[in-house]
Amino acid sequence: PDWExxxxxxxxxxxxxxxxxxxxxxxxxxxxxxxxxxxxxxHPTLVLGWGRVEVLWTTQKIKGLHKNDFSMAAKTDALV
Amino acid sequence: PDWExxxxxxxxxxxxxxxxxxxxxxxxxxxxxxxxxxxxxxHPTLVLGWGRVEVLWTTQKIKGLHKNDFSMAAKTDALV
Structure with missing residues (x-):
């Protein structure tokens, strides 16, 4: 439950x-x-600060979440 | 007046x-x-999105602006 x-x-x-x-x-x-x-x-929004990165995925075209956003979240996790 | x-x-x-x-x-x-x-x-906070970067300079130790923040802002402008 790391993503909210x-x-x-x-x-x-x-x-x-x-x-x-x-x-x-x-x-x-x-x-x-x-x-x-x-x-x-x-493309996500990325908020970079000292020792932290906030990653935000959404699909502006539908003003919400598409299954692709969940896929990108999983792929993001794999980059750590 | 590009910085606020x-x-x-x-x-x-x-x-x-x-x-x-x-x-x-x-x-x-x-x-x-x-x-x-x-x-x-x-170190600033940087908000990266598609075609835009928001740059935020502050000095947490004093919870506000030090002259160094203004200096960093000028140096940031020189990178464009």
Missing amino acids: IVDVQGNQTLKRVFRFKNFKQALTFVNRVGELAEAEYH | IVDVQGNQTLKRVFRFKNFKQALTFVNRVGELAEAEYH
Whole structure:
């Protein structure tokens, strides 16, 4: 249950916070998720801070969650 | 006046949104700001989305803005 469903400006969104030892490791993770996003052509919002990355998946076209968002969440987990 | 001062959970914060043609260019900018942050050892929060990066500078130790935050904001502008 690491992912939760939250409301972001009216859009249902899958959200998980990943924690890291420092900024650099968090940035590396952002790049890995970015590569995945480009490969699948579905892009999350990523909030990068010191030692943490918040990943948010949603499908703006339907203002909510498509099964693809759940698939991307699982693929995101595999990048840790 | 591209930077604005906003309140983020009680901390005064410098915020600017930078816009890009696509996700990849936005990600490249995140990496450039990340390099700057590591070099100066002062780290922003970066919100990466499709074609946009929100940069937030604050100094948690004083729960607000230090002159260094303004300096980092100027250095961020120079990376565009």
